[in-house]
Amino acid sequence: MTDAVDRATSDAFKAFERAAADAVERVGPAHLRTLADRIAEGGSEAGIVAAVPLAGFPDAARRVLATLASVRMPAGEAAACLRGVAAGFERHRATTTVEPVWTGPSTPAVPVRSTAQVLVDLVNEASRELVLMTYSAAPYEPLLGALADAVRRGATAKVVVETLQGAGSALNGPEPAHAFAGVRGVQVWHWPVAERAEQGGRMHAKIAVADERVLLVSSANLTQSGATRNIEAGLLVRGGAAPERAAQHVARLCARGVLRRLS
Template sequence: MEPVLLAVTEIVSLLPPSRVQSIADRIRVSTPEVAGRTLHQLVSTPAARAALDDLVSSWKTSAISGEHLSGLLIGASHLRRHTLREGNVELVWTGPQTPFVPTRRTEQVLLDLINRAKTDIFLVSFVAFDFPTVVDALNAAISRSVDVKVLLESSASHGGSLSVDPVATMRKHVPVAALFAWTDRAAPFADGKVHAKVAVADGEIAFLTSANLTGHAMEKNMEAGVVIDGGKVPQDLRAHLEALIATKVIRKL
């Protein structure tokens, strides 16, 4: 049975669900001998033809029926499609590149997240200054009625730890955004900081990064992160940030 399962896995990894369905439909009413002569008509690449040959060969030495094998193909295809919807995770890197591992830069990913947003964006950063491309993207999002929320570390004069005031900077450049601060840092979080750097759009795409909202972080620093497109993590991140507002851990300014 294991060779059949391996062959099924290879097929569904190479072909779209509609093509897997066509193969499954033909196998259901066929035999290994007949399928071996006809299935190649349904694919167009050498890799897919080789995978089909492996499937037919393993089917011949197994005791399963065409109907059983057809069900395995359809089930595996549905599982793969569901798994892909659960979320794609991609490495994000700013700084020195190599020709061996292709990555997208922090600025590219953040702008893509903002530009894709349809209903809401929540950004969290320690500091924010010298980030014109992000400013333009946020204001463009607001112009298409996207709700933009931003949580930042406060200046020392407002209960935070910074000598600069990122809240004032953000208010100046993105005046319509809803700004938030961590104002009540009771034990065990006394002297804590808003040190997270995350972004989430629509509960569908999340970006977790070492990069602040600064020009150096976008262009010059060595920064690393991951972008998660789809699945439960973006939903949970948005829900957690909104819960911090609802429970008054963070407050609108």
């Protein structure tokens, strides 16, 4: 009987740990601390769940609260555990790794990850926010499917593209923005020609950022050719300040009206 109770208690604590780990991934350490504060204050479930107006927070909070009910941990101890998870997540995120990413011919002696794999994996990692920038764009089904899944998870997805007008004669065919028309919930932005200080300036950046903690900088456009056919090179940065600053820079350009919403 005692062994069964011990196993049940152990399973309950593991469920709480998983819920806390999932919550910090989905809402970030700052919002997990808010959840910890509300739990420590002894608020109602409805009040705790509504504490942060962020997509994904209510579900994450409910899961943590449900597992707490099984653990029967005092509110103060539970809050301390959640704050510890938030601190551990921040320490892990502060560790920076950089790896090369390539499109094109591979060499068995020097293994590198492909742009196609890294791009889709990055989008699949996002739980809160995605920022993509590309000069040219064409429908690339693996990316579009991953974007649709990210939006369904509650992540905001912002894509900044060049326009035919902005590119002059350098681009032809459909507008790059049309590549994302089939993905409900994706925000498409552009750099209006009137905002360009120099004639002939282009929106030529190619980056992808997930949750301000993973950054891909690449020569590849968001096209089938860029992901799988051309020779393209890039760097994948995990942790550190670079992903956060890249996402925040784009956010400020949008807030100031330098970048404008297309759809």
